[in-house]
Amino acid sequence: MSAPLLQVRGVKTFYGSIMALGGVDIDVQEGKIVTIIGANGAGKSTLMMTICGTPQAREGTIVFDGRDITHLPTHEIVRARIAQSPEGRRIFPRMTVLENLQLGAALSEAAHFTEDVNKIFRLFPILERRRDQRGGTLSGGEQQMLAIGRALMSRPRLLLLDEPSLGLAPLLVRQIFDSIRELNERERLTVLLVEQNAHHALKLAHRGYVLVNGQITMQGSGRELLAKPEIRAAYLEGRRRPEVA
Numbered sequence: 021m022s023a024p025l026l027q028v029r030g031v032k033t034f035y036g037s038i039m040a041l042g043g044v045d046i047d048v049q050e051g052k053i054v055t056i057i058g059a060n061g062a063g064k065s066t067l068m069m070t071i072c073g074t075p076q077a078r079e080g081t082i083v084f085d086g087r088d089i090t091h092l093p094t095h096e097i098v099r100a101r102i103a104q105s106p107e108g109r110r111i112f113p114r115m116t117v118l119e120n121l122q123l124g125a126a127l128s129e130a131a132h133f134t135e136d137v138n139k140i141f142r143l144f145p146i147l148e149r150r151r152d153q154r155g156g157t158l159s160g161g162e163q164q165m166l167a168i169g170r171a172l173m174s175r176p177r178l179l180l181l182d183e184p185s186l187g188l189a190p191l192l193v194r195q196i197f198d199s200i201r202e203l204n205e206r207e208r209l210t211v212l213l214v215e216q217n218a219h220h221a222l223k224l225a226h227r228g229y230v231l232v233n234g235q236i237t238m239q240g241s242g243r244e245l246l247a248k249p250e251i252r253a254a255y256l257e258g259r260r261r262p263e264v265a
Contacts, residue, residue, distance in 0.1 A: 022049070024047040025049060025084065025178060025210055026084050026178055026210075027047055027048075027083040028046045028081075031045075031070060031081070031082060032079040033070045033077050034075075035075070041067060041077075041234045042234040044067060046067075047227075048210060049210075049226075052211075053200065053227075054213065055214070055215055055221040055242065056213070056214045056229050057216070057230055058216075062231045062232055064182070064231055068180050068212070068214055071180065072094055072102065072104055073089070073093055073094040073096075073097050074094050084097075084100055084102060085100070085177070098127060098174065101174070101175065102176060102178045103124075105171040105179070105184065107182040107183045107214075109163045109166070111155040111156075111158075111163055112155055115155055116151065117150050117151045117152070117155060117166055120155050120166055121137055121166075121170055124169070124172070125137075125174065127174055128173065128174055137173070140169040143172075143199055144166075144168075146162055161189070161196070164184055164192075165199075177210060179210070180212050180214075181212070183216065184196050184197075185215065185220065193220060197224055200213070219246075219256055221242075222242040222243075225241075226242060227240070228240065228242050230251070238251070
């Protein structure tokens with residue numbers, strides 16, 4: 021097997037004196053979808069932010085495409101073609117849909133802009149109809165589509181998705197996960213997905229990791245983890261969080 025596109029080894033991250041990640045190891049192979057599942061407070065979002073350089077790991081290494089990015093500033097990590105759609109969407113509410121997408125394309129060549137915008141509109145047709153509408157007036161599902169679209173405008177090799185289904189109705193959750201699958205199958209886009217919705221995430225993922233109190237406690241293919249009784253008991257049976265709107 022070839023070297024992983026992303027390799028995280030022994031990463032420890034602190035907030036002050038509090039250790040949020042206690043020596044995390046994960047591999048993300050190119051062209052695959054990898055998911056991190058775990059309860060609230062397990063350190064999932066901290067892992068994503070550490071990969072992006074804010075905060076930086078205090079110990080361990082993060083290697084992307086053979087390059088050590090552990091201590092690079094965030095803007096250099098973005099230039100290396102890692103993009104993140106963060107938890108909570110964090111779109112620019114006063115800007116239009118098109119303006120949000122333009123910001124996502126800031127580091128890409130201008131010659132690709134029209135082509136890339138059209139790709140986003142094919143993936144999320146509702147955004148084309150909302151192109152001149154302010155981001156803050158979109159529904160929660162539309163804002164999530166915009167956040168993913170904005171990240172894709174940088175033409176990433178690795179897309180980090182942090183809780184893309186959070187707060188969405190079941191129909192929109194399926195639509196978001198179908199879009200992630202389409203991106204992976206059509207574009208061979210590599211995706212690292214953080215999700216509390218373990219059922220959807222493990223069905224989608226080629227590989228999964230379970231994060232508990234800042235440490236990886238279990239790993240395997242998505243199918244293998246879905247079949248494990250302890251995973252079903254902890255994350256699936258009667259524990260699916262409500263999707264609202």
